[in-house]
Amino acid sequence: MHQGCESAAVISTACSIPCPTNVTLSTQAEVDDFGVTYAHCNNIGSNLTLSGPDITNVEGLSHLYTIGGDLDFSSTPLLNDLSGFDHLTTIGGAFYYYFQNPAIAVVNAFPALTTVGGNFVVYDCDGLTSFTAANLQTAGGVQVGLNDNMTTLALPSLTTVSADFTVYQNNVLANLDFSGLNSTGNFYFEENNSVTDMSGFSNLQTVNGYFDITNIPLLTSITAFSNLTAITAYIQIEENDAIANLSGLENVNPLLLTGVHINNNPNLAVCNIPGSICIYIDNGSLNVLVANNANGCNSAAEISYACSLNCISYTTWNGVSWSNGVPNADTGVTITGDYTSAGNLDSCSFTVLNNADVTISSGDDLYVKGKVDVQSGTMTFENNANLLQFSETVPNQNAGNIIYKRNAQMRRLDYVYWGAPVLDQNLGDFSPQTVTTRFYTLNETTNSFAAIDPALNDFVPANGYMILPRIIFLRR
Known part of the structure; x- marks a missing residue:
């Protein structure tokens, strides 16, 4: 028989103990004792902090369904089993998983967790290689950064992030699954050196704020964002070495944008995205910063020109x-x-x-x-x-x-008709050995040729000229 269940009186006594509201557990013994003392409590009204060098498991917390405040794993170097949280459904505050939790390389936990009211944070865990929370649906924010060995990040059921979504400086992160994500606040995706595409975000539709993709050196494509229709601040694409094309942003409503920043992407040549960037720039909108990209996307003027051509490839x-x-x-x-x-x-x-x-x-x-x-x-x-x-x-x-170049068969006393497709070609320099009185141009009003001073006039596009060759040309 489990301790605390020996008799009705014992159970009654245990149930009369008020459930705690703000809990810090610093040893494995405290975790275990909590499971005995508060076995009748399914809810912690405020924060739960785990911070202890000898904590290895959280089985003493298996009766918890909700935490009203934050869940904080701040320093638990020996923690190797998270199954004690298998029944946890709701965290009212933030989820903090950070600093020196090296005993678990692969986290695939919290199977019942659907809601995090504050930020979902996975930060600076050098031993972590993979993190999955398969059924999390909503979060107040997402912050995942400085996890040097994490290759996989999967929150496939997450649909809504009400504040910032930030994934940054995860050097080997290559596999992302946010396939259910529909809307977020500001979207910051920065300095993740091993990401090659954004296919993990294929269902994202709304960004209520900034859309920022910066310094992703292997990223070649953002076509996965083709379902994205609303960005309510500026688009920023900067310092991405491999990206060549901004296709994927064509369905973004340009009327909701507040700016376009496209800078320092050395291979980016295709920025003339119809329906979004083209309309925003061609409307003369403010806050357009474009520089140091490949030809065709090196200035707002280049993008505008490319938009007018509507080149497809x-x-x-x-x-x-x-x-x-x-x-x-x-x-x-x-x-x-x-x-x-x-x-x-x-x-x-x-x-x-x-x-x-x-x-x-x-x-x-x-x-x-x-x-x-x-x-x-x-x-x-x-x-x-x-x-x-x-x-x-x-x-x-x-x-x-x-x-x-044009070769012409010219004979003595024969005039030759000319037109030049290039700018700044002076008539006299074009035929320097023709006497100056033998240059004529067509007067379209009188439909006849009139003399023109070759020293003072250049070829004019779409105008015709009649010039006598120099005197030494062959007779008939």
């Missing part, structure tokens, strides 16, 4: 091959290595970087919806090669070192 030529297949009319093209065309080429936009030399071969056509932007290097169109730009809404303000 992107590919890069590195001098040997395309990173994402041969481009088509909906593909943004970046050239980082020397390239010579071997046929026609379609693109949505065309950018040259890394001092690459690009040659469009004779007879080939380059089709570009937007502009040609030679930021470094050269781009040469050989004779009979053509640049065809066909957008009716996007200005084609080409820039950089672009050489456009």
